[in-house]
Amino acid sequence: MSAILAVEKLSVSFDGFRAVDELDFSVEQNELRVVIGPNGAGKTTLLDMICGKTRPLAGSIRFKGRDLTSLSEHEIVRAGVGRKFQTPSTYEHLSVFENLEISYPRHRGVLGSLFFRRGPEVTERIREVAGEVFLSEQLEVTAGTLSHGQRQWLEIGMLLMQDPELLLLDEPVAGMTSRERQRTGELLLRISRNRSVVVIEHDMDFVKSIASKVTVLHQGKLLSEGPLEQVQCDERVIEVYLGH
Ligand code: ADP
Numbered sequence: 001m002s003a004i005l006a007v008e009k010l011s012v013s014f015d016g017f018r019a020v021d022e023l024d025f026s027v028e029q030n031e032l033r034v035v036i037g038p039n040g041a042g043k044t045t046l047l048d049m050i051c052g053k054t055r056p057l058a059g060s061i062r063f064k065g066r067d068l069t070s071l072s073e074h075e076i077v078r079a080g081v082g083r084k085f086q087t088p089s090t091y092e093h094l095s096v097f098e099n100l101e102i103s104y105p106r107h108r109g110v111l112g113s114l115f116f117r118r119g120p121e122v123t124e125r126i127r128e129v130a131g132e133v134f135l136s137e138q139l140e141v142t143a144g145t146l147s148h149g150q151r152q153w154l155e156i157g158m159l160l161m162q163d164p165e166l167l168l169l170d171e172p173v174a175g176m177t178s179r180e181r182q183r184t185g186e187l188l189l190r191i192s193r194n195r196s197v198v199v200i201e202h203d204m205d206f207v208k209s210i211a212s213k214v215t216v217l218h219q220g221k222l223l224s225e226g227p228l229e230q231v232q233c234d235e236r237v238i239e240v241y242l243g244h
């Protein structure tokens with residue numbers, strides 16, 4: 001299998017501090033990968049560089065063979081990479097339906113939104129995605145009144161509207177109830193059947209429920225990688241992370 005995402009010798013510094021340090025990281029097609037590591041390990045910074053928010057100091061990021069480091073954030077989205085940040089960024093005053101609608105790719109660019117007419121295929125897609133993220137019954141509900149977990153799902157739904165081939169999720173289950181976590185695990189397993197997903201997560205029970213392969217970062221470097229059971233037994237991991 002060839003990697004859909006291949007990160008090589010990636011580095012970035014903030015005021016001389018190496019937040020990510022010569023990191024190699026690759027993800028296969030239709031893989032669900034979990035990235036763990038203590039606070040400050042460089043997990044969010046890694047996603048920031050993949051989605052073009054932060055420019056690397058050195059190294060390469062290839063997505064389907066294409067170098068992402070020279071593309072803008074918008075170009076990276078259009079190339080098929082969707083990114084969810086730690087805090088939900090839904091439009092509070094709009095309904096779930098409208099939030100999904102404005103995420104439909106035809107809305108991109110000024111002309112796209114000016115001449116946009118909602119066709120049946122758009123409504124169909126909105127209903128389909130709402131179903132995927134457990135919000136079928138909430139389509140007319142204002143996003144601001146959703147529970148925290150439902151807003152996280154809505155944001156994942158907004159990304160799914162763009163049908164990305166690679167989805168990057170930063171701590172999506174933080175603040176969720178255990179039932180919401182469980183459903184999110186099901187959601188991630190389902191959506192990774194036909195796309196690649198990278199999810200940063202702290203909660204080890206959650207990781208256990210979804211993980212196929214885990215990458216552990218520490219001080220900007222790769223500390224350990226493999227199945228959860230293997231990573232959990234790794235002395236280096238126990239020392240810096242799980243043992244605490
Ligand atoms: P994680 O997500 O693993 O908790 P981060 O990637 O957010 O870690 O941060 C890694 C390190 O880089 C931390 O020490 C953090 O303070 C630092 N850092 C991250 N972003 C910036 C920035 N924009 N400016 C300065 N330092 C930053």
Ligand code: MG
Nearest residue numbers: 043044045170
């Ligand atoms: Mg982070």
